[in-house]
Amino acid sequence: MLQPTIGLIGLGAMGAGIATTLRRQGHELRVCDAQPGRAQDFAAEGGLACATPAETAAGCDVLVSVVVNAEQTEAVLFGKHGAAAAMSPGSVFVMCSTVDPSWSTALEARLAEHGILYLDAPISGGAARAASGQMTMMTAGAPAAYEKAGGVLDAMAAKVYRLGDRAGAGSKVKIINQLLAGVHIAAAAEAMALGLREGVDAAALYEVITHSAGNSWMFENRMAHVLAGDYTPLSAVDIFVKDLGLVLDMARASKFPLPLSSTAHQMFMQASSAGFAREDDSAVIKIFPGIDLPAARPTLTDASS
Template identity: 80%
Template sequence: MSNIGVIGLGAMGSGMAKSLRRAGHAVHVCDARPGAAEAFAKDGGVACASPAEVGKSCHVVISVVVNAQQTEEILFGPNGAASELAGGSVFVMCSTVDPNWSIALESRLEALGILYLDAPISGGAAKAASGDMTMMTAGKPAAFERCEGLLEAMAAKVYRLGDRAGNGSKVKIINQLLAGVHIAAAAEAMALGLREGVDAASLYEVITNSAGNSWMFKNRMAHVLKADYTPLSAVDIFVKDLGLVLDTARASKFPLPLASTAHQMFMQASTAGFAKEDDSAVIKIFPGIELPKAGR
């Protein structure tokens, strides 16, 4: 049994913490929301009051927060983990961030004697809970050695993409390019069907059994059919992630016309008041359609 820290108990982080607990580790958890850590610890584990408390107790700390700003806060802010992590400990960063920021973070932690894994994740809350998600990892061999068995406890697929930080985050934003474009295209297709008077359930049945299907169409348009916009991944996540995609491409003057359009669609949905709704709510930007109602 090892003392492993998980900071951030959202849709993905809570599932990852549960997977580690199932694997027999003593999981120390922390979350900004009052009561979230205590609720997890009721079934086993240790609730910590701050990231510093997690860092003091654990030789591996896994961060599953929203973005680079929150990662900075849990590491270097008041009661941050970096001040308490022992030399040779590993910080595993699972957020979607600017690859250049991740590369710089490795150097900053290295100066403190802390190892680093650039390890974004994908697969959704259900796969995180079952230990079947995907991890895109990059870091020094010593960091991987310290995390032996831990990554596999959380993920069915662990890809090692390099011996320095950066490639994990680069591959993740490319994945997010595709995910965002696919959701936007799925919403556009369903919206056109509704505009043309096609029954939404029938359209869903046909498309999910035809060549035009995608994983995102099948998954996200099911939310639309149920009129359930409870955020598993919110509209503003893709405002952020596609923004990172475009920032990366802009730096090398690389054109991304589809990603740019999808980003504008999520921006429009966000400013229209749907920022915190499920990302399938991007369909609400289309005029002149009647969306399915709950209970139908």
């Protein structure tokens, strides 16, 4: 069988990794990004850079969207030069953002009016796993959508969970994952902040915790950023303002209490309002008073200057 024609919109940290994985496996890609130059830089090593979502979607069997939120997805599909009008009936739109599940359910119906199949397919694992093809996808959609795009999903990720035959289930599972991720980052920051306040050597604390029962993937990953004094955003503070907000919105609809999520959300809100919105989400540690955070490690250029 001929390989499907794939378009990918959104070449941020995760999208660029996914695109690289697909290209490495021999797929020809049409790519687009709102930031000037990103698509051209990618296409310099293979692929076709497109100027708009509509141009990207034209002639594609599968269009993958890796943008930040529902608002950006709306723009990709239905904004000026939007992809929906250019997609062929029977093609598949794969939505990889973290969004309100009810919005995702409604999007499936809207796309069906255009004859477009839809997969609710949020992703997890970070930029490095996206680039190595080792990320996780939490997907839901009609069997016909899987029949056409299932091979593309398997090429993108090591784990592709099929959670239902209608949109919404993938987004619900992703939101629950984000509940844990956000709470774990907040708890990791709190633990490291307490250690610093009590005069414990930060590197020693990190070494002990990462080899003890209190460890979590988020402690091990994010507190390494704190030790390095490097808050370059791989996932920004404001991502968890958004994602934990979605967690609370989903629970509020069924009047379900989430005390830990509420506290973590307030911590990220505090960090955002204090000026750390676009820093790495580990910068939530900066809300704690009376601690001296590790300084940024000098680069080779800094050391030699």
